[in-house]
Amino acid sequence: MELGRSERAIEIAREAVRLKPTDSGLQANLALIYWLAKRIADSQMAINQALKVNPTDKMALDVKAIIERFAREGITFSETTSRLLSEYARLKARSG
Numbered sequence: 001m002e003l004g005r006s007e008r009a010i011e012i013a014r015e016a017v018r019l020k021p022t023d024s025g026l027q028a029n030l031a032l033i034y035w036l037a038k039r040i041a042d043s044q045m046a047i048n049q050a051l052k053v054n055p056t057d058k059m060a061l062d063v064k065a066i067i068e069r070f071a072r073e074g075i076t077f078s079e080t081t082s083r084l085l086s087e088y089a090r091l092k093a094r095s096g
Contacts, residue, residue, distance in 0.1 A: 006037035024054035028063040032088070035067055043067060062091045 013030040020026055027050030034043035047067060050060035066087050075083060 006033070009033045010037060010039075022053055024050040024057040024060045027053060028057070028060040031060075031063055031067065035070075040071075059092075062088070066091075 010030070010033055013026070013033050016026045017023070017030055027046050031043045031046035031050065034040075034046055044067070047060060047064045050057060051064065054060065070083070
């Protein structure tokens with residue numbers, strides 16, 4: 001993600017979370033955006049906040065699992081974007 005575009009995406013996602021702080025899906029989206037912007041600590045904080053808001057949120061649990069798996073497997077950021085999006089699409093399709 002380009003620096004200017006990623007910062008803009010972060011701004012938009014953070015504003016959405018500010019407007020709806022109890023929406024764990026918005027927190028999970030923010031976590032993904034942080035991850036793609038290589039802001040790992042922020043990504044982990046956002047996904048943890050999503051699960052604090054709603055510990056059973058399927059999307060947040062899936063995002064956390066994806067981020068943790070990619071980190072554990074050492075997948076590089078250049079590989080992350082396409083793999084993350086395809087994995088998320090697969091999980092979203094599975095959950096209906």
